Amino acid sequence: MTAPLVTILDDDADIRQMLTEVLEEAGFRTQSFARAREFEAALNHVAPDVCLVDLSLPGSDGLALVHRLALERGAAVIIISGRAQVQDRITGLELGADDYITKPFEPAEVVARVRARIRSSRPVHPTGNTARFNGWTAHFDRYALEDDSGAETPFSHAEGEVLRLFLESPKRLISRQQMQETLGGAAGESFDRAMDVRISRLRTKLREDPKNPRLIKTIYGAGYIFLGDVHWS
Structure with a gap:
């Protein structure tokens, strides 16, 4: 069985590297991107199980991207952001994000949240689709x-x-x-x-x-x- 794919969109190279390492160690496949344009282009060819998205992206509206991901692609989206205000968290969830993690964060927490989203997104549904x-x-x-x-x-x-x-x-x-x-x-x-x-x-x-x-x-x-x-x- 193919391991779940997690895409990482963050302009910070250190964060991308750290998330890649901990997620792959936990058994996930990963793809990481520094720019929203590259990320969205890749989505024409791959179907991630979970998208990790930073809101503070150069030249891109992170919240608008989250909304497009959730509405147009049906993707499970976890926001990872330095914006810690309650209103930012509420806005992200309202626009379709499934979860919201604030920076700085513990890598183990990200792995746990990703696992939780995949369990929720891929339950056994005897009822059908x-x-x-x-x-x-x-x-x-x-x-x-x-x-x-x-x-x-x-x-x-x-x-x-x-x-x-x-x-x-x-x-x-x-x-x-x-x-x-x-x-x-x-x-x-x-x-x-x-x-x-x-x-x-x-x-x-x-x-x-x-x-x-x-x-x-x-x-x-x-x-x-x-x-x-x-x-x-």
Whole structure:
């Protein structure tokens, strides 16, 4: 079985070298890049399991890159950044990142976070990769929602994790704690905010009335319930 591929985008050569060494020692394959243009060009030929992305890149908007990775390519993205403010962490998660690590960091922590993302991204899904519900089809192999006319709307890897969680447990209460335990990440304000944003975006893509959603119901103080009838294939 081929080892998971981790791509590293950071303009600091020492950090790239250090991450390459610890990840390869842990059994991962790696590719590293100093510039966003080189990194994005390489993605036309490779499909990484996890992307490690520094936000402070010369000549590039790191947050915009994270958003493109998450939305257009369905990649699992871990931000590694010297920006330690809570708002920076929240913004990164809102734009589609799966995790956020601040510099300076312990190399072992990066390895642990990468392993956690791969476990989350590659679970065994006996249900399959296509789910049909209430006039919609969710294609998890290409990260797209298809309506009954055939029109498709892309969703990010992070949004897809939340959607799959709902579709695999329809008509059952899912608490915030269950979401945190299943999807990974540290519990707290940034995780809660990220979940709120992802659920809001899913409701928009499903054309839900935000004041009275039909499918993803909020049970205040308890969690969420997905009310659709789901058929997997």
